[in-house]
Amino acid sequence: MAVIAIQAQGAMGAGIGRRLTRHGATVLTCLAGRSAASARRAAEAGMRDATPAEMAGADILLSILPPAEAGACARWLAPALAAAPRRAVYADCNAISPETARAVAAIVAPTGAPFVDGGIIGGPPRDDGYTPVLYVSGDAAERLAPLREHGLDVRVTPGPIGAASALKMSYAGITKGLAALGSAMMLAATRAGAAEGLRAELARSQPQLLAWFGHMLPAMPDKAWRWVGEMEEIAGFTGPEAAAIYGAIARFYEGVAADQAGPREKAAALSAFLGGTAEG
The missing domain is CATH 3.40.50.720 (NAD(P)-binding Rossmann-like Domain)
Incomplete structure (x- = not known):
């Protein structure tokens, strides 16, 4: 055993x-x-x-x-x-x-x-x-x-040592980076009253991407606090070419985590967008 x-x-x-x-x-x-x-x-x-x-x-x-x-x-x-x-x-x-x-x-x-x-x-x-x-x-x-x-x-x-971590950083940089970008735009569209239009266009021209967001984003707010440090590690991994991008994504997840510990407005807005009930 x-x-x-x-x-x-x-x-x-x-x-x-x-x-x-x-x-x-x-x-x-x-x-x-x-x-x-x-x-x-x-x-x-x-x-x-x-x-x-x-x-x-x-x-x-x-x-x-x-x-x-x-x-x-x-x-x-x-x-x-x-x-x-x-x-x-x-x-x-x-x-x-x-x-x-x-x-x-x-x-x-x-x-x-x-x-x-x-x-x-x-x-x-x-x-x-x-x-x-x-x-x-x-x-x-x-x-x-x-x-x-x-x-x-x-x-x-x-x-050698570092190869598996490089694979993890690269994969997470794509998936969690895309989740942050999608969330940021959904929240921005909701604030601007364009949520319904954006969701309809994603459903028309990017149905697979919308489905992926529907799978990935509902659980994201509860995980955001853990993703902050991960994005900071990815910023160091990418070096000057993309460090600022992933540093900003880390701050985005930091904001989502703070909101999740309080009013949970971001989670509600994302849920409404993905459910097709957001005003816009």
Whole structure:
């Protein structure tokens, strides 16, 4: 039976934990300092509370956190990894740039633990069998193969540490960037009284795009706070050519997140637009 450690217990971490436990793995996580909601998600997923030392001795350790916490997680676990008689394979699965991935790898390297660069594309695993894809790269990438036997779709992307993160950044830059552009224009059209006309034109000339927005945007406001850091990482990944674009998109998602914590006017306007009930 594989022993997999996951930090932390957000929607993705807990979703992957649930999939692994249901396919026979023992899944550890550390709940020290975590919220009651995190503890509840972990319990529902069958994840077991563990110390950093216990996590460091697992077969595989997956870091699944908001991008800004990737380095802190590695630094927190580094002493336990260094002291472990049998070190876990440390896989950073966060939405970070290749440069950040290499910085995290540099934190882990002195511990002697093998490091894998990872990037998750898709939403959390669901009970209907859906699973995201975990792309991995680096010399130790194939050491995550046991995860396939426990219900995960793990694919090795050729290249060194940073290759999987580059793939994740590129994909998310397209999909979440397009979601921001579409949302911004729908909100602008609504404010200007042109929502009905814009929706009708999209339905006429871009029906597939409108359908994609209808799939992508309803859940976006609740996720916007997590996408801020991801867009900032993408800004660093693209460099001068598009850094300003993704910096602006990060600020857009920041505004959506702030609104979602308050009046939720943006979410209501997008829902009305996509439902064809916006005034305009």
